[in-house]
Amino acid sequence: MQIPVYLDYAATTPVDPSVAEAMCACLTQNGIFGNPASRSHIYGWKAEEAVEIARGQVADLLNADPREIVWTSGATEANNLAIKGVATANKANGTHLITSLTEHKAVLDTFKYLEGEGFTVTYLKPDAAGRICAKAIEMAITPETSLVSIMAVNNEVGVINDIAAIGAVCRRKGVYFHVDAAQAVGKVAVDTAELPVDLLSMSAHKFYGPKGVGALFIKRQSHVPIAAQIHGGGHERGMRSGTLPTHQLVGIGLAAKMASDLLVGESARILALRNRFLQHLESLTGWQLNGSLEHRVAGNANISIAGVDGETLLLALRELAVSTGSACTSLSVEPSYVLKALGLTDELAHSSIRFSFGRYTTEEEVDFAAKTVAEVVLKLRKDPPLWQANKAKV
Template sequence: MNKRPLYFDYAATTPVDERVIKVMVECLGFTGNFGNPASSSHAFGQQARQSVEQARRQVAELVGATPEQIVWTSGATESNNLALKGVAQARGVGGGHIITSQIEHKAILDTAKQLQDAGVAVTYLVPDADGLITAQAVSEAMREDTFLVSLMLVNNELGTLNDIPAIGQVVRDRGALFHVDAAQGAGKVAIDLAQWAVDLMSFSAHKLYGPKGIGALYVGPRAQQRLQAQIHGGGHEGGLRSGTLATHQIVAMGSAFALAAAAFDEEKASIVRLRERLLEQLQSIPGVRLNGSPTRRIPHTLSLTFSEGEFNPAALLASIAFSATSACNSASNTPSHVLLALGHDARSASRTIRLSLGRFTTEQDIDQAVQLIKAACASAPAFWQ
């Protein structure tokens, strides 16, 4: 059996924690908690409903929300679509103005393009040199008809951390709604929706050691009556998202968020130590550069560009699972839109990799990865000829 590669792609997806798997499996099979949570007429449905509501409380507790503000979805992509399309359609199709940025996830950019085609004006903010969107940039882009601003908490490629509380206050002062894609931030950044001026926030379980196919959207009080459902057929989730709730996935997401809350400080400190160990060793490679702010960032995600002639990424493919952010649009095989927005050209983007650390990363993994990367640099001259 071939040895498995080292895993350094936690920003793409995380393995499901064994403790989460246990509670998930308990909701499957005839002897388990398999009932339809929408059915309250018998014990099976009531038990499932209680588990769903407990999970809703667990998600809410991690982010400083109240349980009734959490709406279940199939993941952050659906949450993003519900937020942007739901707000735009609730006010009437066409007209008005929204603000986002050039370095958002495609779930935001593609949705914004759909709204643009329907007649909504869209401003795509350019990040600063550190890969951040500032409150000043948002303020300067606001218009009288701006009704929504949508920005990431943490950039999925760079790991950079926007000042969401400051931006949110600017948006609220101007009367617009503020949506935040927090798929990469939940469990890594202390989020307090009771204090932040945020109206909508998207979450995903599989970025936080839960299963794929389940997520949530926080809907704050200012957005309650300004959001139109995108999926109809039963009026579930307060009329915002119809469909039979997947008890096993929801319970798993709740468990994953509860585990993240319990281990928040410990895990963050551990990741910081591992990140420093990794960077300290990689800095001995000539010309290696960290993309994005060195300070306003989560420790979990590193985007690294290597000098031409100093790196052969193909040499790593069998030994390290990482993201080649130069090809984030794998279907079109185009350079990363995030790196291009930061001023990289296509060739520079092709020498960039994203390494992301997580709960199961060890010091041994770090040291082995560094040696493999250094070996890839040593083999670079033949690669570039």
Template sequence: MTRKNKIYLDYNATTPVDPQVVNAMLPYFTENFGNPSSDHFFGWYADDAVENARNQVAKLVNCRPVELTFTSGATESANLGLIGYCRKNKNRGNHIVTVKTEHKVILETMAFLASEGFDITYLDVDKNGNIDLNQLKENLKSTTILVSIMLANNETGLIHPIKSISKIAHTKQVAVMSDITQAVGKTPVDLQDLEVDIAIFSSHKLYGPKGVGALYLNKKNKISIDKHLYGGSHEKGLRPGTLNVPGIVGFGEACRIVGQSLEENYQMQLSLQNQLEEELVTIGGATINCGKENRLPNTTNISFKGVDGTKLLRQLNTLAVSRGSACNANLITPSHVLKAMGIEDHTALGSLRISTGRKTISEDIQKAVFEIKKAVNQLKTVSL
């Protein structure tokens, strides 16, 4: 595949691995190849590397290292956390509250829990993607055991008030889980301040390798889960199997690097976002979804009324942008996030998610704006 003249604007789907991360990982494929469970020098060295990485990840999100379990990514973390917590606490109740705009990994895991007898409430959102905190309060019952709401939406970048949500839930002795995957590395995330009980996130969204993530369980609040994977005592018995040492080392290094320039990168992404959106809103029929809300500095979701989304993406063959989540990118269906916000199907289908990253420069935005304007105007002319 030739990348000449191609512009990558899909950083919410995945990020390139930082060269420093690659260098940190390489010795653990060859020279320092030991199994961290082995009781000899090679194992001890690998185990030390894993624990160092755990410290690096914990520092970025402000939690205790012992509260983190390494997994293969946010999807596995979600399954472990949701299923494990709900099964563990089924004697206390069977009611869970979530939101219609959650990532598919949460929604599909909820569907599985419903098949096991759990009662799921899906909160509505308004036209800007926000939940009504009063509706949340009204839906907490004596049987409610968990509220699961993401920190930042992966399609629109909207940031939910998780700290307020945690306070509401905790007054009813209800635990809170949050998918923080899209927020970590883009905006400060402090798990202690958010007061969540369970959190999930992934390495490959912050310039680390694919195939590694973390599950956070709040030890202060004595959060524990039932295990449903078997095969060994690795990761406190919650996630058996030989650890992915190179991946975990890479995850830790990626967190260390991101933490060093978080504020600088935030401001850079915000500047690019402003540049992009100031130009795109001049297109007739264009709407920035959640445009006036608190959201991630790198994420723009824009709808073009009267434009065929499939044709638009084909026209934009020099830009790597998406309709929404990478988990749904090959499905020609309207985004469930935009539909929940009340956006009509044909408009949702004519929407783009544009997400910038560390390598994005102002010239990339200028070229992207030019290509998008040209494509939208051509498609509008054809449809007349």
């Protein structure tokens, strides 16, 4: 069986070989395997040193102070800690929260939980380009608002929000601002020293680090009241208890250093690959790019193709590892809520595919992918009624 070409880097990235090697050196008896919290012997000291080096490397990637980095199991936990932690710690000052309809489920489900706990949530709709504007945030803020949470880069369509402008509004209004930056860190420059952001979530596996580890940035000068969500031991200055996984933290640290070193050159190369892919598709009719092209992360190309069923198209593209624009539920396949929020019809949302390119993508793979997509679409469109019925919708 031929291994499909991997074009799903937005879902996860392979661990860089150098990162994997460094992690392996922290697993066995001859390596740095100790508990970082063991302060009475050299095994613990070495582990603690490795953990703090990693904390510094992540801080450097964000232009942050190492003391502003709190380790988590990933962006999902970081989102939960930020949103629940700030909302509950500040409940006496206000129970109104603001987010957007196009956030990741890790954010949306957290807000739904808080609604059940007595909070009121405003869900903002993006503009046609997929962005949340600062003006909409400003209009939604009330005297009862305690937290705004808006993602930096959308995970489905790759659209970049104006975090600086949104943060400026929140700061002016005296409201805490959280950013889910899982799809941004390692792909675009994130300068927390300059950005008016109070909390920011990230995950290692989005930038060639291991799964199961991430971090929450908490700006020291913001003095954010935050309630811990995991208790037991008081690790991470009481904000996140649990024995620290030295090997994973060494992994995220080195991955962060590599991302910082490679950011400019890698972003330019990946952007060229994405544009090359889109140019190859110009000969194919009846398709559209979803979301802003101008304000977009380099490696994302989310496209809708009229005249074909999305699931059928995905099955037909078995030589490519890509993502569909539909989310599977227990009873049915629903169109992507992100694409629906952008105004797409159910048909176009169902026929959307996310192609995402990364560090190991080659020009040959891009050319092959574009050629394969064109051939498969033309074959599926041999049913004239289906194509003609959908042709006018693009």
